[in-house]
Amino acid sequence: xxxxxxxxxxxxIGLELVKYFAEAGxxxxxxxxNNKPVSELNLKNVTTFSFNLSEExxxxxxNAYVKANWKQVDILIHNAGALINKPFSExxxxxxxxxxxTNVFGVAELTRVLLPFMVKGSHMVTVSSMxxxxxxxxxxxxxxxxSSKGAVITLSEVLAEEYKESGIAFNVLALGAVQTExxxxxxxxxxAPITAKGMAQYIFNFxxxxxxxxxxxxxxxxxxxx
Numbered sequence: 001x002x003x004x005x006x007x008x009x010x011x012x013i014g015l016e017l018v019k020y021f022a023e024a025g026x027x028x029x030x031x032x033x034n035n036k037p038v039s040e041l042n043l044k045n046v047t048t049f050s051f052n053l054s055e056e057x058x059x060x061x062x063n064a065y066v067k068a069n070w071k072q073v074d075i076l077i078h079n080a081g082a083l084i085n086k087p088f089s090e091x092x093x094x095x096x097x098x099x100x101x102t103n104v105f106g107v108a109e110l111t112r113v114l115l116p117f118m119v120k121g122s123h124m125v126t127v128s129s130m131x132x133x134x135x136x137x138x139x140x141x142x143x144x145x146x147s148s149k150g151a152v153i154t155l156s157e158v159l160a161e162e163y164k165e166s167g168i169a170f171n172v173l174a175l176g177a178v179q180t181e182x183x184x185x186x187x188x189x190x191x192a193p194i195t196a197k198g199m200a201q202y203i204f205n206f207x208x209x210x211x212x213x214x215x216x217x218x219x220x221x222x223x224x225x226x
Contacts, residue, residue: 002026003070008080010034012180016200022046053080053106059113066117073117075207078107078126083185085141096144103148108155120167123211126156128174130222137225142186153218160216169211173203176222187226
């Protein structure tokens, strides 16, 4: 049984991940601004409370919970994401700040808070996007989103180097098109060949075993473009 923390659990891949880990008997802390969808599952080995990656005080809630209940974090999955689809000429500094607060700064701060609880064999998995891969196809309207996903990839690579003696693994999954609400926001009307449940199953398996084979790596998990 492992202790798992997942962000962005109110819908899509994150919600499906909660179900997979709970069904497998792991202890799960599910974090999302809207914790109602997870609460309504009524799973005995799942704890959830409202958490906003942009609120400094919310990080202390996570720290306090882990300190009081677990003492150790085995898997941290950064799944939460923010997306604004606008032409670059219309993007404001506030728009960039909103996206980066969740996709980069929030990831960095939650990692910093939880690293003291991570041990040899722990695994941090960051869900990024093909839009953040250098040289991949880019799409109009996603300047803030794609650039933030590129930043978080580099962050994970640096952490793998900085903590390479600790035995903690840091890996990134750069996802292609998955049928989620966020995909609809980015590409209205597009139908992806992979469901949120299907991708969640892949991430579930990777988070449990991928650190045996990878550290500081970016895996492109994409069958289509976008």
